[in-house]
Amino acid sequence: MSNTQPTTNPTQSPEMTVIGTDTQIKGEMFFEKSAKILGGFEGKITAQGEVQISNGANCNAAIEAQSVIVDGQVTGPIIAHTKLTLTANARVQGDLTAGTLVVAEGASFVGHCNVGPAAQDILNNNQESVNTAPAATQELKGNMTTKVDLTPPWAIQQTPQTQSA
Numbered sequence: 001m002s003n004t005q006p007t008t009n010p011t012q013s014p015e016m017t018v019i020g021t022d023t024q025i026k027g028e029m030f031f032e033k034s035a036k037i038l039g040g041f042e043g044k045i046t047a048q049g050e051v052q053i054s055n056g057a058n059c060n061a062a063i064e065a066q067s068v069i070v071d072g073q074v075t076g077p078i079i080a081h082t083k084l085t086l087t088a089n090a091r092v093q094g095d096l097t098a099g100t101l102v103v104a105e106g107a108s109f110v111g112h113c114n115v116g117p118a119a120q121d122i123l124n125n126n127q128e129s130v131n132t133a134p135a136a137t138q139e140l141k142g143n144m145t146t147k148v149d150l151t152p153p154w155a156i157q158q159t160p161q162t163q164s165a
Contacts, residue, residue, distance in 0.1 A: 021056065035070070055089045081123060097122065
């Protein structure tokens with residue numbers, strides 16, 4: 001009888017960048033693989049893999065990835081090309097576009113939602129316009145959409161209305 005232990009192959013586990021709980025970042029981040037946010041982020045996150053917003057994380061950001069899991073707080077639009085998951089702890093304020101949407105009981109979401117084949121068509125149409133971008137942009141962004149307006153509606157400055165006497 002052989003007593004062998006299973007071996008793990010490092011190439012089988014996905015690479016993931018982790019932003020720690022004691023970290024606050026402002027700006028734009030691009031990940032070739034996946035990312036897990038435990039702290040705070042403000043700006044734009046783009047990943048060719050998965051983005052996880054952990055419980056306790058606070059993101060005021062536009063997020064675009066193949067798949068997104070929200071277990072914390074996000075203010076801003078989210079684009080998940082394949083699947084978007086909102087856990088029971090998720091607190092999202094922003095527009096969602098996803099191939100598939102999974103919402104757990106207890107999740108909070110305020111915004112507009114585009115899900116399913118029609119959402120995929122929107123993403124594909126935007127992808128076609130990206131293919132006409134300069135080669136350097138295509139190389140950096142890979143197959144990610146860059147022509148979608150990621151500004152949340154509440155962040156757009158409104159011109160004050162004047163009242164007539």
